Amino acid sequence: xxxxxxxxxxxxxxxxxxxxxxxxxxxxxxxxxxxxxxxxxxxxxxxxxxxxxxxxxxxxxxxxxxxxxxxxxxxxxxxxxxxxxxxxxxxxxxxxxxxxxxxxxxxxxxxxxxxxxxxxxxxxxxxxxxxxxxxxxxxxxxxxxxxxxxxxxxxxxxxxxxxxxxxxxxxxxxxxxxxxxxxxxxxxxxxxxxxxxxxxxxxxxxxxxxxxxxxxxxxxxxxxxxxxxxxxxxxxxxxxxxxxxxxxxxxxxxxxxxxxxxxxxxxxxxxxxxxxxxxxxxxxxxxxxxxxxxxxxxxxxxxxxxxxxxxxxxxxxxxxxxxxxxxxxxxxxxxxxxx
Numbered sequence: 001x002x003x004x005x006x007x008x009x010x011x012x013x014x015x016x017x018x019x020x021x022x023x024x025x026x027x028x029x030x031x032x033x034x035x036x037x038x039x040x041x042x043x044x045x046x047x048x049x050x051x052x053x054x055x056x057x058x059x060x061x062x063x064x065x066x067x068x069x070x071x072x073x074x075x076x077x078x079x080x081x082x083x084x085x086x087x088x089x090x091x092x093x094x095x096x097x098x099x100x101x102x103x104x105x106x107x108x109x110x111x112x113x114x115x116x117x118x119x120x121x122x123x124x125x126x127x128x129x130x131x132x133x134x135x136x137x138x139x140x141x142x143x144x145x146x147x148x149x150x151x152x153x154x155x156x157x158x159x160x161x162x163x164x165x166x167x168x169x170x171x172x173x174x175x176x177x178x179x180x181x182x183x184x185x186x187x188x189x190x191x192x193x194x195x196x197x198x199x200x201x202x203x204x205x206x207x208x209x210x211x212x213x214x215x216x217x218x219x220x221x222x223x224x225x226x227x228x229x230x231x232x233x234x235x236x237x238x239x240x241x242x243x244x245x246x247x248x249x250x251x252x253x254x255x256x257x258x259x260x261x262x263x264x265x266x267x268x269x270x271x272x273x274x275x276x277x278x279x280x281x282x283x284x285x286x287x288x289x290x291x292x293x294x295x296x297x298x299x300x301x302x303x304x305x306x307x308x309x310x311x312x313x314x315x316x317x318x319x320x321x322x323x324x325x326x327x328x329x330x331x332x333x334x335x336x337x338x339x
Contacts, residue, residue: 019324177241
């Protein structure tokens, strides 16, 4: 019989709901290919509070507005009541402190529960602490979905490129600004382009984190901290957003063969790393100039590979959920004896 893992999901927004659907869709595959299955015994959100059901919630229950189950007073009580083997943390980002997601993950690891997060905050503000705590508890803290959705950027370096030196990277990591700039190239004003992105569901009601470069700065911080081994806070990233661009500037740049893109950069300088995000004119021959819509791209410079590029084309919510699913599989496989 395949082992059954108890799962607890914190956050019932679009990502959390997509994860539930993906887990259900992949249930048979997890059993046949990986030798384990699951039941979802915990679910939590601001609206629901901390709900637990040891028998396992039914999927329609989880996707409804009222899943039922027993309630707990806090995250620790909830983890214990649900007897969680793995916690998925999909709460909102706080780029200034990483809270309360850090406390959630800390509680999970102290409960000897694997922690899988789609949240960049804990990575940029507590990566070393949480990783050390996970090792002490013989558990895992994984966060593949925190940058470029479910593309295995962190796992690629952790498992496939272990003996390599990352010297720097450049990329487009914020899809919202990509969409806004494309609309401005068509002649829309900055304000109308933002409104269009909001209507498409790409931009938030308050889009300042995207258009002022904070989202991109946090992603740079996460990549530098984990992949380059240097703690770089978002506030240390040189940051310029796209507010200063006019539709005329953006349209002329496109017509001149070098469109504007919001470019994220990091470069190793001795024992430190400098990070920046700013709009740049990029020649059409550069792969960065070809990225459109909600797609992302990152090009790594290493001591072995001068240019290693990863492109993600127009991902959906399934991509973010997939990153969390693969982290779940990786965490569980780390417990299994090696043949």
